Structure formats: C-alpha cells, structure tokens
Amino acid sequence: MPPRLIELHAPTAVSCCVDLGEAVLSPEDAANTARLFKALADPNRVRLVHLLSTQEEAGCVCDLAEAIGITQPTVSHHLRVLWEAGLVTREQRGSFAYYQVDRGALSRAADVLVREEGRS
Secondary structure (H helix, E strand, O other): OOOOOOOOOOOOOOOOOOOOOOOOOOHHHHHHHHHHHHHOOOHHHHHHHHHHHOOOOOEEHHHHHHHHOOOHHHHHHHHHHHHHOOOEEEEEEOOEEEEEEOHHHHHHHHHHHOOOOOOO
C-alpha cells in the first residue's frame, strides 16, 4: 500500500483586533445595570418581577404574598430591594403600598443582553 500524502496549506492571517465601536458600556451604565441584575439575583424577586410584569394594574403586597406563597414581610423586603434598584415603582394608597414593574428599567436591562438588529 503506497503512503498517504497529507496536503498542507499555509495558515491564513487572522486579525486579533476587532472594532468594538460603541459596544462598550460606560462605567456609569455598567454600574446601573449591575444594580438591576443584582436585584434580580434572588428567585423570589424574579418571581415578583415576572408576576408584576404580567399585570395591568399595580399589585398590593398582600396580594403578591398570597400569589407567590411567601410571607408579607418577606415580600415587602424583596419589593424594597426591587424598588431601590429601580425595577418597580411604588405608590402609597392609605396604609397599603402598591407596586408596578418599571418597563423602562426592564427594557434597559434587556438592551444589555440583546443585540440590536443590524449590529454584529
């Protein structure tokens, strides 16, 4: 059996540098976005944001606690963290606080993760 010949090709030049353009977040934008993601680092807070994002009306703490099955004080704590991060808005109605998801904040967080159409 004759020996097999292996064909060798010269390597092609590959550039190690890519023009990142405006893809880099400013330090301020990165810090603000990190605060949003840090607030979402808890499963109960993710559940609350998801629940609020499906509702047209603001939700009361007592209704939210019942819906996800955790105590009212725990829900209040999680909502405070979400509010401080800017993910939800809070409206006081008498002695009750009502919360609604801030869709603009969710959109800004999603913009960091999702590439815009037309950008590579």
